[in-house]
Each structure stands twice: as C-alpha cells, then as structure tokens.
Amino acid sequence: MAAIGGATQWQAVQQLAGVTEPGEAVQLPDLLFHQYCSEVFRINRGIYNTIDEWLYRSGYVTIIKRREAALSFLDYVNRQPQEGPGQSLRSIRFGQGGLTRLLQEYFAAH
Structure with missing residues (x-):
C-alpha cells in the first residue's frame, strides 16, 4: 500500500472517515467509498464505476x-x-467481458 504522510491510504481513509467496519463504509462520501474499495479490494476507479452503474x-x-x-x-x-x-492483497482481474459476466452470475444466484 502506498504511504501518505507516514500512513497508508487505508489508514488515511480510516482517519478521515472514522471507518473501522465494512458496514460503516456504505455511509462514506463517494470519493472515500471508492478509496475504501480500492484499498480493500484493489480495484481501480473504472471497475468501481462499472460495478456501480451495472x-x-x-x-x-x-x-x-x-x-x-x-x-x-x-x-x-x-x-x-x-x-x-497467491497474494493476500492482490488486484482483482476480470479480463475482457469478465466483470459483466461475473456480475450477472453472482446476482442471478443471490
């Protein structure tokens, strides 16, 4: 994780927003929620936006x-x-068309 002023980005998000539990993250402003997703799930803004729009x-x-x-x-x-x-903090990779396919499969089953 990248350090910002001696703290990781996730620590900075926690400090700014006071988030300690995933359930609290849904209440964050958009930028901080994206930063949360970026740090926890290692996704970029484009993936986040695609999921949100879908x-x-x-x-x-x-x-x-x-x-x-x-x-x-x-x-x-x-x-x-x-x-x-295998890595504990790996970037999620979807491949071409993979994100939409996984979204459809996951939400059809849940």
Whole structure:
C-alpha cells in the first residue's frame, strides 16, 4: 500500500472517515467509498464505476443498497481463486467481458 504522510491510504481513509467496519463504509462520501474499495479490494476507479452503474441499471437505485451489493459482490470475487501467485492483497482481474459476466452470475444466484 502506498504511504501518505507516514500512513497508508487505508489508514488515511480510516482517519478521515472514522471507518473501522465494512458496514460503516456504505455511509462514506463517494470519493472515500471508492478509496475504501480500492484499498480493500484493489480495484481501480473504472471497475468501481462499472460495478456501480451495472447495479444501478439492475434496480439498485438507492446508494446504500447499491454499495452493500457492491461490497458483497467484491467480497465474493475476492475469495475466488485466481490464476497466478497467491497474494493476500492482490488486484482483482476480470479480463475482457469478465466483470459483466461475473456480475450477472453472482446476482442471478443471490
């Protein structure tokens, strides 16, 4: 994790927002929620925006429900085995079309 003024980005997000539990993260302003997702799930802004838009278009209109669904999905994806060396803090990779396919599969089953 990158350090910001002696603290990691996640520590900076925690300090700014007072977040200690994932359930608290859904209440964050957009930028801090994205930073939370970036640090915890190692996703970039484009992945975050795609998930957020897909959920909105799929009926998750309220921001809290959409964020709860996004966190549930990202937690699920993060627990799936991925190719390459295992790391505790790895970036989630989807491949071309993989994100939409996984979103459809996950939410069809949940």
